[in-house]
Amino acid sequence: MAxxxxxxLAGQAHHVIQRGNxxxxxxxxxxxxxxxxxxxxxxxxxFKVDIHAYVLMDNHVHLLATPVSxxxxxxxxxALGRRYVAWFNHKHGRSGTLWEGRFRxxxxxxxxxxxxxxxxxxxxPVRAGLCPDAxxxxxxxxxxxxxxxxxxxxxxxxxxxxxxxxxxxxxxxYRDLLNQGVAEADRAQFHDAAMKGRPLGSxxxxxxxxxxxxxxxxPRPRGRPKLVPxxxxxxxxxDSDPI
Numbered sequence: 001m002a003x004x005x006x007x008x009l010a011g012q013a014h015h016v017i018q019r020g021n022x023x024x025x026x027x028x029x030x031x032x033x034x035x036x037x038x039x040x041x042x043x044x045x046x047f048k049v050d051i052h053a054y055v056l057m058d059n060h061v062h063l064l065a066t067p068v069s070x071x072x073x074x075x076x077x078x079a080l081g082r083r084y085v086a087w088f089n090h091k092h093g094r095s096g097t098l099w100e101g102r103f104r105x106x107x108x109x110x111x112x113x114x115x116x117x118x119x120x121x122x123x124x125p126v127r128a129g130l131c132p133d134a135x136x137x138x139x140x141x142x143x144x145x146x147x148x149x150x151x152x153x154x155x156x157x158x159x160x161x162x163x164x165x166x167x168x169x170x171x172x173x174y175r176d177l178l179n180q181g182v183a184e185a186d187r188a189q190f191h192d193a194a195m196k197g198r199p200l201g202s203x204x205x206x207x208x209x210x211x212x213x214x215x216x217x218x219p220r221p222r223g224r225p226k227l228v229p230x231x232x233x234x235x236x237x238x239d240s241d242p243i
Contacts, residue, residue: 006197007199008072008107009107009212009213010072011066011067011068011125012108013052013066013108013114014105014107015062015065015158015193015200016065018061018104019060019213021071021100022100023100028092030142033139035088036056039083039087040076043076043080044153047073047075047076048072049066049072049073049076050065051155052065052156053118053141055122055125055142063121064118065102081098093133104195106198106200107209108199109201109202110157110158110159114159115159116190119177120186120187123181134178138151145160160174163177
């Protein structure tokens with residue numbers, strides 16, 4: 001079956017996932033992690049993609065990003081993939097692919113889902129048992145959003161700025177949001193939407209997207225179409241019509 005074209009639109013936030021081939025590690029040391037994030041920052045700047053949140057795990061990465069152009073995220077991820085894999089293979093004396101196919105991306109309704117998606121991304125290390133507090137993890141944007149360090153990779157989204165009038169207020173409100181955790185249904189929703197390339201938003205948001213693209217965005221009802229019963233008088237008319 002032919003793969004569906006990826007839906008990426010300028011000015012819209014997207015949840016991006018890229019995984020190691022066969023779940024293998026994409027980083028083996030802190031030097032690798034530093035190199036990956038440095039190259040991500042350079043590629044994001046080159047192709048004009050704002051990174052609002054990220055987490056770099058051992059065998060996958062999550063990004064929350066908004067491109068200036070429709071092609072920005074694809075250009076950024078392709079350039080990053082080529083450069084980082086060449087560097088990683090040379091450093092570790094290996095060859096061949098590192099990624100599990102193409103990256104995955106799902107468009108996010110900023111008004112409805114962006115902050116929840118950011119929370120989902122930055123709580124990944126806690127769910128994996130790597131740290132008790134998300135801001136302790138060195139390879140994510142969480143410490144930046146809680147005011148523990150300034151991360152030059154991060155361009156804060158307007159929805160994050162709307163959480164308070166001062167840095168202290170924003171950080172406190174975001175800490176409260178993190179403390180709420182992520183329900184399993186929400187975790188599955190964000191993961192599945194990105195992996196399947198499906199936009200995530202309200203019916204009104206999806207309707208507005210459908211008007212901008214030829215791709216089918218509104219969910220179809222499950223199962224076979226329901227049979228519409230035929231009125232008895234219609235059956236009589238059919239039987240009486242000449243062949």
